Amino acid sequence: MIQPDVLPQPQTPVFWIMVEGNQVIDTLDREGQFSPPLLPAEQVPEANERYTARIGEYEGIDVFLFVREENTPMLETWALKPLRECLLASTEGWFNLAARGCQIAGFLKTHKFCGQCGQEVSQDRDELAVVCGYCGLTSYPRISPVIIVGIYRGRDILLARGVRHPEGLFSVLAGFVESGETLEDTLHREVFEESGITVKNVEYISSQPWPFPHSLMTGFIAEYSGGELTLEPEELEEGGWFDIDDLPMTPPERTIAGRLIREIQSRIHARSD
Known part of the structure; x- marks a missing residue:
C-alpha cells in the first residue's frame, strides 16, 4: 500500500527512489546494476522539504519516493539515470518500484488544479489522491x-x-x-x-x-x-x-x-x- 506524504522513522535506513522528471538516482554501487540509495532521512538532502511517500519494500526494507527539483543537492556518489536505462540494469522488482515512483511524481506534477472547477487542489493524507476543497472532486493517478x-x-x-x-x-x-x-x-x-x-x-x-x-x-x-x-x-x-x-x-x-x-x-x- 502506498502511504502518501510521509517520512521514514528517525535514524532508519530505507531505500530511496529519487525522481527528477523521468530520471532516477543511481548510487553506482554495483556496476551495471541499478542501485538506489539506502540511507536514513537525516542523510538525504532536503528530505524534509520535498514530497516523500512510502511506496513499497524491497527485501524487507521500506522503499520511499523522493520527488526532486532540478536544484536539489546530490551526494558525490549519486548520478541521474534515465528510467529506460534502469529497466535494462535492474531486477523486475526495482524497475516496478522506480516505475511507480515516476508515475506518482508525474501525477502530482500534472494534477495541481481541479479538472472540474479549476481551483488549486491539496493532497489527500490518507490515500494517493488530490482533493479540491472548493467543489470536492477527488482525483486519482491515471493508469x-x-x-x-x-x-x-x-x-x-x-x-x-x-x-x-x-x-x-x-x-x-x-x-x-x-x-x-x-x-x-x-x-x-x-x-x-x-x-x-x-x-x-x-x-x-x-x-x-x-x-x-x-x-x-x-x-x-x-x-x-x-x-x-x-x-x-x-x-x-x-x-x-x-x-x-x-x-x-x-x-x-x-x-x-x-x-x-x-x-x-x-x-x-x-x-x-
Whole structure:
C-alpha cells in the first residue's frame, strides 16, 4: 500500500527512489546494476522539504519516493539515470518500484488544479489522491491499460517496426484500450487494425507497468487465424512473419515484449522436440 506524504522513522535506513522528471538516482554501487540509495532521512538532502511517500519494500526494507527539483543537492556518489536505462540494469522488482515512483511524481506534477472547477487542489493524507476543497472532486493517478500480443503461425512470429521504434528494432503488436472495451475486444480490434489479420487461442501471459507516462501493459500470445497481412502505414514502418530461429533485433527480455517473444520461441521449440 502506498502511504502518501510521509517520512521514514528517525535514524532508519530505507531505500530511496529519487525522481527528477523521468530520471532516477543511481548510487553506482554495483556496476551495471541499478542501485538506489539506502540511507536514513537525516542523510538525504532536503528530505524534509520535498514530497516523500512510502511506496513499497524491497527485501524487507521500506522503499520511499523522493520527488526532486532540478536544484536539489546530490551526494558525490549519486548520478541521474534515465528510467529506460534502469529497466535494462535492474531486477523486475526495482524497475516496478522506480516505475511507480515516476508515475506518482508525474501525477502530482500534472494534477495541481481541479479538472472540474479549476481551483488549486491539496493532497489527500490518507490515500494517493488530490482533493479540491472548493467543489470536492477527488482525483486519482491515471493508469492507461494497453494490450500487447505476440502472434504465431506455425514456426513464425509476427514482428513489426513501429514508426517510433529505433531503426532495425522489431517488436510485437500493441495498442491502448478504448472506453467500454474488454482487453480481449482491444486485442482483436488492434490486431486487425494494424495488420489486417484475425487471431484465435488468445492466452494471457503477464503484465508490466510502463511509466511512459502511465501505461499498464497486459501481455498475451495468440495464434494466427486468417486474413492477409496488411500493415497500417501510420503505425508501422515495416514487418512480417519471421522464423523463430531467425529473428531481427527485438526488445530485451526484461521488457514484456521480449518476454512474449521468448515465450513463443520456448513453446514452439518444445513442440518440435
